[in-house]
Amino acid sequence: MGTEEHVVSRGPCRCGGGEFLYLHYEPDHGWPTKSGYSTDLRITCAACDKKYALTFQDEHVIVVDKTAYLARHQEREARESAWHRKRTKLLKSDAVQARVGEFIARIAALPSAAAMARALRPILHVGGDDTFRRNIRKEGGVGKWLGKGLDPGHLKPILDYLGVSDETIEAEIVEVDRLWQRSKEPLEPLVPNGEPIYWRAHPRDLC
Numbered sequence: 001m002g003t004e005e006h007v008v009s010r011g012p013c014r015c016g017g018g019e020f021l022y023l024h025y026e027p028d029h030g031w032p033t034k035s036g037y038s039t040d041l042r043i044t045c046a047a048c049d050k051k052y053a054l055t056f057q058d059e060h061v062i063v064v065d066k067t068a069y070l071a072r073h074q075e076r077e078a079r080e081s082a083w084h085r086k087r088t089k090l091l092k093s094d095a096v097q098a099r100v101g102e103f104i105a106r107i108a109a110l111p112s113a114a115a116m117a118r119a120l121r122p123i124l125h126v127g128g129d130d131t132f133r134r135n136i137r138k139e140g141g142v143g144k145w146l147g148k149g150l151d152p153g154h155l156k157p158i159l160d161y162l163g164v165s166d167e168t169i170e171a172e173i174v175e176v177d178r179l180w181q182r183s184k185e186p187l188e189p190l191v192p193n194g195e196p197i198y199w200r201a202h203p204r205d206l207c
């Protein structure tokens, strides 16, 4: 099973020793894939590949300095891991574990799975009563089931259910959310190094 390669755009690299390529791959099997094709941006010159990178920006394929490109990639990863670390730390904190423990005890004490599902439904996705009953049996109890799917977004409703407020936990929830938003914010656009190699608005014909 192979793929068919289409050159969408090609041009000389900056030193002229190779090429900048914008490629599409189409699977040659008959069934559709998620996007139908995949994309590759390639520099076929070792010297230019050290200095430059190709990237999509504002629907163009532009040439950028490699150091700036890599720095941007690292910034994106740093933001994501800052969010992830904070999220994990919060969920594993003694304060959260204690509150979640209280919550689980309260839920587990309810007289039936249907009553548990009713109490949980405003807080997280439970599904129908039968599904819920099956799932908690499969997980070995409502506590284990809850522990598995717990997210910082559930903590405030859990505190509300318990009728308590906890400034420290609530501040941490806000902070986790802020880091999440920040990880999704677009980064500063990269400064193009010279002309784009492809303008989506005026595409060359597919080869």
Ligand SMILES: [Zn+2]
Residues within 6 Å of the ligand: 013, 014, 015, 016, 017, 018, 045, 046, 047, 048, 049
């Ligand atoms: Zn070159």
